[in-house]
Amino acid sequence: MTMTLARARDIAGAVRIETRAFIDGAYCDAAGGETFLSINPATGETVAAVAHCQASDVDRAAAAARRAFGGGAWSRAAPEARKAVLLKLAELVRENAEELAVLESIDSGKTITDCLNEIGHEVPTFFQWYAELADKTFGKVAPTGEDALALIVKEPAGVVGLVLPWNFPLLMAAWKLAPALAAGCSCIVKPAEQTPLTALRLAALAAEAGLPDGVLNVVPGEGETTGAAIGRHDDIDIVSFTGSTEVGGYFLRYAADSNLKVIGLEMGGKSPFIVLEDAVIDDDLVEHAAMSAFWNGGQNCSANMRQLVAASRAEEFAAKVVARAKAFVVGDPLDPATGIGAMVTREHQDKVMGYIAKGAGEGARLAAGGNAIGAPGTFIEPTVFTDLTPAMTIAREEIFGPVLGVLPVKGLEEALAVARDTAYGLHATVFTRDIDKAIYLARRLPCGTVSVNGFSEGNVTTPFGGYKRSGSLARDNGAEALDQYVQTKTVWINVKSPVGA
Numbered sequence: 001m002t003m004t005l006a007r008a009r010d011i012a013g014a015v016r017i018e019t020r021a022f023i024d025g026a027y028c029d030a031a032g033g034e035t036f037l038s039i040n041p042a043t044g045e046t047v048a049a050v051a052h053c054q055a056s057d058v059d060r061a062a063a064a065a066r067r068a069f070g071g072g073a074w075s076r077a078a079p080e081a082r083k084a085v086l087l088k089l090a091e092l093v094r095e096n097a098e099e100l101a102v103l104e105s106i107d108s109g110k111t112i113t114d115c116l117n118e119i120g121h122e123v124p125t126f127f128q129w130y131a132e133l134a135d136k137t138f139g140k141v142a143p144t145g146e147d148a149l150a151l152i153v154k155e156p157a158g159v160v161g162l163v164l165p166w167n168f169p170l171l172m173a174a175w176k177l178a179p180a181l182a183a184g185c186s187c188i189v190k191p192a193e194q195t196p197l198t199a200l201r202l203a204a205l206a207a208e209a210g211l212p213d214g215v216l217n218v219v220p221g222e223g224e225t226t227g228a229a230i231g232r233h234d235d236i237d238i239v240s241f242t243g244s245t246e247v248g249g250y251f252l253r254y255a256a257d258s259n260l261k262v263i264g265l266e267m268g269g270k271s272p273f274i275v276l277e278d279a280v281i282d283d284d285l286v287e288h289a290a291m292s293a294f295w296n297g298g299q300n301c302s303a304n305m306r307q308l309v310a311a312s313r314a315e316e317f318a319a320k321v322v323a324r325a326k327a328f329v330v331g332d333p334l335d336p337a338t339g340i341g342a343m344v345t346r347e348h349q350d351k352v353m354g355y356i357a358k359g360a361g362e363g364a365r366l367a368a369g370g371n372a373i374g375a376p377g378t379f380i381e382p383t384v385f386t387d388l389t390p391a392m393t394i395a396r397e398e399i400f401g402p403v404l405g406v407l408p409v410k411g412l413e414e415a416l417a418v419a420r421d422t423a424y425g426l427h428a429t430v431f432t433r434d435i436d437k438a439i440y441l442a443r444r445l446p447c448g449t450v451s452v453n454g455f456s457e458g459n460v461t462t463p464f465g466g467y468k469r470s471g472s473l474a475r476d477n478g479a480e481a482l483d484q485y486v487q488t489k490t491v492w493i494n495v496k497s498p499v500g501a
């Protein structure tokens with residue numbers, strides 16, 4: 001899907017912005033009338049004042065979700081009925097994709113190209129794929145003797161809180177909502193306070209698709225109020241969270257302090273992009289290297305910022321990556337020519353600039369970019385550092401901005417040792433022509449996704465999540481995502497032979 005700048009601007013001027021929470025099938029203000037501002041980071045302009053849900057609003061949402069779950073209109077609906085509603089929702093997202101994409105772009109600073117791809121293509125694919133899974137998921141029969149029949153059945157787990165990040169606002173909503181709804185759960189979505197607008201619009205589309213009242217609630221607000229109220233709620237059974245490792249830890253504490261709800265975590269990363277000596281450093285490899293670090297302005301949990309390159313090839317690699325980095329158009333996110341939009345907030349821009357200063361201060365060589373540009377917009381030039389060493393701050397901490405670092409390594413084992421030397425374990429890319437080396441690294445890298453000869457996070461069919469401080473055992477995507485939202489029940493039936501032994 002593509003869109004001209006003129007059309008994007010027309011839509012931006014006319015787009016309907018929903019600022020109210022969505023609870024029990026209807027839009028409503030926060031009970032106390034509190035609001036917070038959504039700012040367009042590309043211009044610094046206020047987009048809207050959005051309802052700021054407090055603990056009492058989360059209570060209302062949880063009560064509606066529980067009522068809906070207990071009532072059974074969704075949780076006990078025939079799988080094919082759930083499937084029909086989710087397929088309709090996919091269709092409605094596709095029909096409204098242009099408007100949703102523009103809304104997402106002005107709310108987040110993401111490029112219109114990425115927003116159209118995510119919302120016109122990926123988001124509906126998620127609803128469609130899990131819709132199709134709803135009536136194709138079977139239970140099991142246990143291997144008992146003839147004196148019993150033991151059924152292992154999956155049931156919707158209950159009321160789930162879905163706490164979302166700002167970097168892929170509607171896509172992360174779909175990653176979690178599609179399997180949770182397909183499983184039959186009732187959901188309370190908390191979009192990130194930086195990017196609440198598309199999740200609020202999605203609620204109306206879900207209602208139009210036929211989702212019963214109370215099954216999907218959207219409660220915008222800040223983390224310390226709305227997010228914490230979800231974490232601490234005694235009548236929410238599960239929370240699935242994507243965001244920072246620090247806040248992921250808070251949710252474990254909230255659970256311990258409340259009802260021991262189950263917490264699924266998908267958090268940060270410091271992912272390596274490994275180029276072995278035998279790799280062909282052609283345009284394809286360079287494109288993957290650049291996109292792995294700069295896609296979404298580097299605001300990506302699996303950004304391959306640490307590029308570990310065979311020392312003998314590091315100079316050649318760096319020269320090509322610098323040229324590619326300089327070719328990115330940075331600027332108006334609504335312009336289809338733009339490759340890198342705005343950082344999500346001024347505060348985040350400052351944080352990324354702090355890392356760039358630290359990189360230079362600790363002795364990395366600045367080979368491209370390094371400047372904040374486009375004020376009052378929050379843009380940063382794509383930045384390349386070379387001559388990284390493993391101990392440098394920019395080689396260890398997640399930056400979450402358009403910064404790529406080239407770290408020369410000597411041989412396979414040193415590449416593996418440096419790659420493993422991190423608290424995170426979300427993703428890794430390996431480029432080599434040697435299949436044995438590729439498989440060796442894929443087996444020994446402690447991370448949720450290893451991508452060979454191309455940067456990829458997989459797609460709807462493949463589970464996504466992290467080892468170590470990047471995640472819990474929970475996975476988004478693939479059939480595995482359903483596991484987050486179902487309980488497993490054993491039904492043991494004693495059987496007596498009607499004709500004697």
Ligand code: NAD
Nearest residue numbers: 164165191192222223224227228243244247267268301400
């Ligand atoms: P965050 O963890 O602060 O926010 C994620 C979600 O958690 C948001 O909905 C937020 O409102 C909520 N939240 C924040 N504080 C909370 C609290 N005390 N209690 C309950 N909920 C709370 O992430 P961020 O501020 O958006 O970004 C900070 C860092 O997180 C980034 O720089 C990056 O390192 C990481 N991040 C990772 C991902 C990812 O996909 N893994 C996405 C976004 C951010």
